[in-house]
Every structure is written in structure tokens, then in C-alpha cells.
Amino acid sequence: MLDRLAHAIKRHCPGLWSQTAVPKLSLVALDELVDPIEVTYEPMICFIADGAKRTAVGERSWITPRGEMALFTLDLPVTAAFEKVPYRAAVMRIDSEVLAAVQLELAESRPQPPAAVAAAVTAPMPPELVDAVTRWVQLLDSPEDIGPLASRIETEILYRLLRSPLGSVLRHWSLADSTAGRIRTTARWIRDHYTEPLGIDEISKVARMSPATLHRHFKAATGMSPLRFQKHLRLQEARRLLFTRNVTAAQVAQKVGYVSATQFNREYRRAYGLPPGQDAAQLRTRLAEAREVPLLHDGSGAKP
Numbered sequence: 001m002l003d004r005l006a007h008a009i010k011r012h013c014p015g016l017w018s019q020t021a022v023p024k025l026s027l028v029a030l031d032e033l034v035d036p037i038e039v040t041y042e043p044m045i046c047f048i049a050d051g052a053k054r055t056a057v058g059e060r061s062w063i064t065p066r067g068e069m070a071l072f073t074l075d076l077p078v079t080a081a082f083e084k085v086p087y088r089a090a091v092m093r094i095d096s097e098v099l100a101a102v103q104l105e106l107a108e109s110r111p112q113p114p115a116a117v118a119a120a121v122t123a124p125m126p127p128e129l130v131d132a133v134t135r136w137v138q139l140l141d142s143p144e145d146i147g148p149l150a151s152r153i154e155t156e157i158l159y160r161l162l163r164s165p166l167g168s169v170l171r172h173w174s175l176a177d178s179t180a181g182r183i184r185t186t187a188r189w190i191r192d193h194y195t196e197p198l199g200i201d202e203i204s205k206v207a208r209m210s211p212a213t214l215h216r217h218f219k220a221a222t223g224m225s226p227l228r229f230q231k232h233l234r235l236q237e238a239r240r241l242l243f244t245r246n247v248t249a250a251q252v253a254q255k256v257g258y259v260s261a262t263q264f265n266r267e268y269r270r271a272y273g274l275p276p277g278q279d280a281a282q283l284r285t286r287l288a289e290a291r292e293v294p295l296l297h298d299g300s301g302a303k304p
Contacts, residue, residue, distance in 0.1 A: 001130045002067055006049035006088040008137040013088075022139055022150050028089040035286055036081040038236050040191070043094040043173075043184070045161065046070045047125060047133050051087030055080055057120060058223025058232075064122050069129075071166050073173045073180065074119045074187040076222065077232045090137050092157065099174050102158045119187075119221040123165040132156045182207050183221050186214070190226060194233040195257035200226060234258070235271050242280035249276040 012020060013029035020027060030051070046053075052065040056079040063083055064070045073094075125133075136153045139146050162170055172180045186207040190198065203226045204211045207218075218226050234256040241252045253264035265275060272279050 001127055001134065002049050005047070005090065005130060005134040005137065006086075008134060008140075009049055009088040009090055010086075012137065012140045020140055021143060022136065022146055024093040024095060024154065025136060025150075026091040026093075027137070028087065028091065030082055030085055030087040033082055033085055036079050038077070038079055038239065040233070040236065041072045041074075041076045041078055043074065043096075044072050045092045045094065045166075046072070047090045047092070047130075049088040049090065051082065051089075052084040053080055053087065053089070054083050055120065058219075058228070060223040062120075062122065067125055068122055069125050069166070070120060070122045071161075071169060072120050073169065074184055074221065075191045076119050076187070077229070077236050090133055092133075092154070094170075095154075096174055098151075098154065099158055099162075099170065102155055102162060103171060103174065106159070106162060119223075121166055121169050126160070126164060129157065129160040129164060132160055179217055180221075182209065183217055186218065186226065187222070187229065190230050191233060194230050194237075195255070197257070197259075198227070198230055203227075231267065232271075235268055238264070238268065238276070239272065239279070239283075242276050243283050252276065 009027050010029050012018065013027035016028065016030055016034070018027045018029075028046075036056075046064070047069045048064050048066055050066050052063055054061055054063045055070065057076060065084070132153060136150070136157060139150055139153070158170075161167065169180075172178050173184065175181050186203060189206045190203065200211045200214070204214050207214045209217070215225055218224070218229070222229055224232065238252045238256045241247055241255065242249065247255075249265060249268075250261045253261045256264075258264040268276050268279070274282065
């Protein structure tokens with residue numbers, strides 16, 4: 001079953017990453033190893049049909065191999081490194097409204113135990129879920145079927161996910177006033193305001209938690225404090241700008257919210273091992289050697 005899914009992904013993914021005509025579905029196909037990719041994930045589920053990928057978030061890293069799925073519940077800056085190729089994955093962006101509707105239809109009578117706040121969780125894919133994801137991707141073979149069937153298969157996939165080991169995390173994530181829901185809202189708010197001078201008291205008001213409670217839950221979910229999360233977003237965007245535009249380090253520092261260019265240079269070098277200009281030059285060289293395989297992404301959509 002995994003081979004069927006992997007072949008369907010390859011047929012419809014001409015490059016490393018491809019958005020598709022099926023709403024909320026993206027595909028990833030890679031045949032040669034590339035340098036680690038920095039990217040901001042949005043809430044989504046990644047179904048691995050072949051290969052393996054290492055994901056690093058804050059102080060944590062883990063490998064998701066063939067036959068497993070990874071759920072990301074927050075807007076999250078990560079580093080993705082492909083450990084084994086060929087790599088094939090189908091990626092589903094989570095629609096909270098559709099998920100809530102599926103939960104209402106389940107109408108479960110037993111109370112569900114609260115799930116731990118987690119930004120990322122992995123689990124094996126049961127066969128019936130692999131089958132549903134495969135049929136979802138195979139809609140690309142018959143575009144006329146996408147309109148009538150895509151949303152129905154999406155609902156089936158969410159139903160099977162709620163019945164899977166990821167179900168408790170998904171249920172907790174979808175509740176707006178749960179701890180997970182507040183952390184999700186806070187992470188999105190920080191991403192939307194990362195260039196501004198934020199303080200922990202201001203962020204705590206958004207989360208509707210005390211600073212100590214926010215710090216504990218946010219770090220448990222992301223591996224980072226809220227302010228380190230903001231800094232990570234700033235440096236990730238700075239690296240993208242240096243790589244893709246003809247700008248100076250001082251200009252980039254100001255654009256991403258740094259008041260001090262010296263502080264920016266120091267933190268950039270600590271994060272990436274080289275001063276900004278040298279790092280950007282090295283990235284361009286690697287890109288040329290990799291025959292135009294993209295190394296960076298601007299965070300406007302998830303590219304695992």
C-alpha cells in the first residue's frame with residue numbers, strides 16, 4: 001500500500017515540493033540528498049510513503065521514517081533534513097473547521113483524556129489511513145473527480161486520524177480555549193508580530209496565562225521559550241532575505257526587527273556558524289552545486 005502511495009506522489013510532484021489542484025494537499029518527492037531546509041510549518045500532517053526525514057525544533061529532533069505520519073499543531077520554525085531517499089510524502093493542511101465538524105459527527109460519549117500540549121507528534125499510519133491518503137492523491141489522475149470527491153476523502157482522512165494514536169492530540173488542538181488552543185493562538189500571534197519589540201507580559205496577555213505558565217507550556221510544546229521562538233523566526237527570515245535579495249546585513253537586521261546590527265551579527269553567527277554575508281554566499285554556492293534544488297522558503301506555506 002505504501003508503494004502505491006509513493007508512486008502516486010512521484011507521478012504528480014515534478015520537483016522537491018508541489019502544491020496540487022486538490023485543496024489542502026501538497027506533495028514532496030526527492031531522489032537525491034540535499035542540504036537541510038529551514039522552513040516555517042503551519043498546522044499540517046505529513047504522511048511519509050518512502051524515505052525518512054529528520055526534523056529539528058528548538059532543542060529537539062526526531063526522525064519520521066516510511067510508514068509513519070507527523071502531526072504539526074503550530075506555526076513552527078523547523079529545520080528539515082532528509083535522512084533517506086527516495087523520499088515521498090503527502091502533506092495535508094489541517095482545516096480546524098472541518099476537523100471540528102468531523103468531531104461533532106463522531107459524538108463520542110466517553111470523555112477523552114486531556115492530551116499533552118505538543119507542537120509535533122508522530123505515529124504509524126494504519127492501513128485504512130494509507131488507503132484513504134492514496135485515493136486522495138490519486139484524484140490528481142482524474143481532475144474531473146477533484147470537485148465532487150476531494151472534500152469527502154479529506155473528511156474520511158480526518159475521521160481516521162481522530163481514530164488513530166494522534167486522535168487525542170487533534171481533539172485537544174481543535175478546542176479554542178484549551179491549553180493547546182491557546183498555545184497555537186500565541187504561536188501564530190508571535191509569527192504575525194515577530195518584527196516588533198515583544199515582551200513576555202504582552203505575549204502572556206495574548207495567551208491568557210501567567211508568564212510562568214506560558215513559559216512552561218510553550219517550551220513543552222515547542223522546545224523554546226516564546227522570546228526564543230520570536231528570535232528564531234527573525235533569524236530564519238533574515239537568512240532567507242540575505243540568500244534571495246541583494247541587501248546588506250544591516251538592512252536585513254532592521255527589516256526583521258533588530259535595533260542593533262552588532263547584536264544581529266552576533267546572534268546570526270551563533271545560529272548558523274558564519275557571519276551573515278559569508279553564510280549567504282555559501283548557500284548560493286551550495287544551491288548551484290545542487291542544480292537548483294531550493295534550500296530556503298519564505299514561510300508563506302509549508303514545505304516539508
